[in-house]
Amino acid sequence: MSNYPSLHLLIGGKEISGAGRKSGEVLNPATGEVLGSVPHATAEDLDDALEHAATGFAIWRATPPEQRAAVITKAAALMRERVGAIAEALTLEQGKTLPEAKGETIYGAMLLEFYAGECKRLYGRTMVRPAGKRAEVRYEPVGPVAAFAAWNFPVINIVRKVGGAVAAGCSVIVKPSEETPAAALATVQCLLDAGMPAEVCQVVFGVPDDVSCHLLGSSIIRKVSFTGSTKVGKHLVKLAADDLKRTTMELGGHGPVLVFEDSDIEKALDVMAPNAFRNAGQVCVSPTRFIVEEPIFEKFRDGFIERVKGIKVGNGMEDGVQMGPMANDRGPDQIERMVTEAVEKGGKLETGGERIGNQGYFYAPTVLSEVPTDAEIMNEEPFGPVAIINRYAGEAEMIEEANRLPYGLAAYAWSSDPARQERLIAQIEAGMVAVNSGGVSAVDMPFGGVKWSGHGHEDGAEGVMACMVTKSVHVG
Template identity: 60%
Template structure:
């Protein structure tokens, strides 16, 4: 890869790479500089028709492929991801902005997902139900069919793998539409699958005008499952389109993660953990801790410690050594965060750290902390999706639970307390698909990842991620 320029950007259909000839293109920007670093070809209507026809053929081929062979392809792909981790990290940082260390970790975690799903390809068990002699009832697990998968831009390596890997383990074919803002990472991932021996008709990559692509793929009777990671409004729109053919869905939508910090926590450790996690990927993480509810007895110390640690974060180009936080990923984000900060301050929030845009032509916004944020502030109700931490006080455990469950989102929640009985109460009472106690890790290859309420339904990762790509068939024999 030439420094500062992305590798060639192409569509991938039927095992062939299709370039910009005869197609409209869209610029891809480096968020650290605002410079154009690539031209992305956009799929024509014929490209989409070809992708659907190919996915249908690919499904017939792949579902008939023995599980051991499917698993072998996933394992070879994982090995290539590990081998190419540095190359993938350089691409992801260039087009998305996160520090190289985070991008390397993303590539390695993606390999671990593939390795886990390779094992699950061999464990798609059915069962035999007890009947009278001579009778049999079988429960079979079979792949649902071609999958239309749509990715967000915030994790340009993990998100494509999260869509492709469990689908392939189940025996499905895939048409993947990654974000047009971070296409090169997904293309590099697809080249790993290709070099690992995945038949070209089994997985396709298309880019284009999102609404046109989604309407085409979701209206087709070929598509039997929708898998989407992105915002709540777009997710609801896609669900309506998918309803016309009653297809299966996995929806990983936005969140607004509450953090409940109790006065018996290990305060210094909690602060070190939360500040680093809050500003990971410049806060552009669906499970990013965002609403920090802190018990009154330690609030002032927590706020001071949070602001002091935030002030030590080094913001800059993610490719530079010593950078803790890169730019936001696109030119829309700084203005959105700035408006949320101004709104919160107008209703009484206190600025404790940051609060402004970065210098230069990149899409930077300072890591920002607001204290005593009123409930009516827009940021307390709408997901900021950026480097903005919101601090507020609470008194009792009951108050904390009310705050945590107040919004219609339920993706991830974090709780910090050394009281075991309280931990059990919070695990039971906080309305979230993932509740994390005394740490911040929500993603494990063998654990389900997903939300409830308006944060979506269905799970990625874990056995549940593969199960979501299977149908259940009962067979009764005599």
């Protein structure tokens, strides 16, 4: 398609492709058509990227914070100027609706703007000592970062990986998903066009395990940042452990939503029903397990189903579409298998449960109810357009269900009782908790999970500090 950009590696500021390199096709998930071909980095390319990252770290850590902030601020402005082109590429290769893609791009710009401010807020402290002596705490950039970004949010994931690192003074080698390369490249290009030295950020593609093993096998890399599945995250942590590299892992979830009898049910429905199907449910913080108090179960279930049936599904480039296709052919296959198994085990299929059309990767917004806990979909993140609604006797049982799984990324609770709200905040095991709200993200707030959902944080001041090391200084 003529409006889809050409693809390349970015190493030392140069666009690299061809020359006998292996490549992979990029598909439009709405049509199945080939959009372009993304080149895979050779071992020599990765070595070149590592050398540039080492040089870039020496340059960038010595760059004054005000200068780093100015570059990042200008990059944010360029993202705002280019939002149309970035969002169009994002929708073509990932499938989400164009308004969602534009919103993601603007959020990425906002996050860069916040990170720019943090460049000048990397405070240390000085301790009280007798005259002639000094003791202080300094924070310094950890070193070159290897970052691996997922396909579900091609812009935000890149900004989270690169933005915090460069604000701290680190260099970065980032590997976006080979399924969504264009939006990632456009995002990094904004930083380069804003004046960031070419050595500071490299973009590579390739077979994920080959790239990760090569980069993590180098002593140049001092930190690893990954967004993706728990299985892959565990693998990368083991690789990083061989050289004691620091890690930030943003991994899987299975978001519980506790809805109590005393909640504003209509508001909860209006907020959470569309939230569950944002980006076709391919969101790590997606609300997936609705844990509803017995007295309001039927009212909530019926209201939820009614709203879901009104969701317009189609090509994300078309006006009025509220949910696009899944991003790849693996998605519908997995959802179909999980839904079938849930029904076989006694769950009720309330709506959806089928593919749509004969091209692309469309799957109908699906609602299951009264699904037994031994069904796979109750224990593993579906990562697709499925919501599960089950009934529970009361608060203690609902909290127990919310905490039953080894995941703990995002959780949601709806109640008008202030005392209950505080109990829920204290007792729910999750890195992010939203009460009477569907949002768990803000540029000035840390984003991350607990248990199998990972460790470390992105966004907020914590996203920059995750790329710093602490040095204690004693003089005299």
